[in-house]
Amino acid sequence: MQETIIISLGGSLIVPDQIDIDFLKSFKTLILEHVAEGKKFVITTGGGKVNRTYNEAAKKITNPSDVDLDWIGIAALKLNAELLRVIFSEYAHEEVIANLSTRFPSNKPITIGSAYEPGHSSDYDAILAATSLGAKKLINLSNINYVYDSDPCTNPSAKKIEQISWADYRALIPKEWTARLNSPFDPTAAEAAEKEGIEVVIMNGKNISNLKKCLNGEKFLGTVIS
Template sequence: MKDAIILSLGGSLIYPKEIDVDYLKKIRKMILKFVDSGKRFGIVCGGGSSCRYYIKKANEVVAMERIQNDRIGIATTWANAQLVRELFDDIAYEDVVKNYSKKIKTDKPIIIGAGWEPGCSTDKDAVLLGKMFNAGTIINLTNVDYVYDKDPLNNKDAKPIEKATWKEFKKIVGGEWKAGMNLPFDPVAAALAEKEGIKVIILNGHDLDNLEKCLAGKDFVGTVIS
């Protein structure tokens, strides 16, 4: 898996309110095109609205501790990742990766990962997978075009940021992670990426034409953090 492209595939893209079949068909087709040209992918899947739904309902039954919320959220990523793994079948590594402390050896061009330990989102797992395969860049696919100086969904005057240092980014997202948080890249993952010298690109995963430009090394719309 040398020179693999590492994608952090936000659960909001896989499972916004229900499984987005049309989106999965399109991104599968695009990834297969790049695989045919010799590219290799590590794709780590988030939980999306299913994560927040399960956490919400569990807490309606009984108040959960933070670690319990994390464990519920992690389990939802396993389901999403297994779904995505089966979409690629025989060209994907046979298991969904759930432990990033073990070196993976495979000649398959695609590896699918999910959540591992409590205390962070799958963004951190994408960084761990990138570290495993010496990837210098993580592409984080989310549901907004850029990182903004404040939440663009609630603030019409939010300003897009095309480039940011890790220090600047951490001022925006803070330093604490809570299960179910909806951030462009989680604070724990940000700290690890900075430590490992990994660049992170954040872009809107819905815009597959833009993602294709990014993968092809062309100009794209998004935020680069380094």
């Protein structure tokens, strides 16, 4: 049976400011190396700068609800998902899968997923994919190296965490999702992952060589939540 790897690809890697062409080229090369070894992938995408730009515009003009902001975010990540689907071209399923909670086609080695409802980030959609396929491990790629015991942007003394339980991780983050919440792995997704017994790796996707180690089953830099 082919191994299926679930990846939640943060929008900050796809569109940190402008679309990161160099990163996407390197990411494509690495994934296709593993496809050649017989592995399959489900990749969900975040919204990145596109989401932030449109969210901020909406808030400057009116007073949008969190649900409305989520819908803008869903549109942004769908755009990023279509970009990924085209990048992987003949290796990817011909349509982006919005609803990953039900059995979805997997006739190609790569499936790109997006989202279909508000109330969570794309992390949760990756968990839905893992649950649908019976996968027990997920790789979350963003622009941070580890989970920390506090926000390293505001606390220079924040300590990195290499291994943590779901209970301890959930104690570090807000209990509920809000639009544009900045959390290594969102609360809704964390609750679902704990319930399903899914292990999540948090790592910096910009470090392609480190991601390669993770995919090869070697020692890597990052946080494992289980």
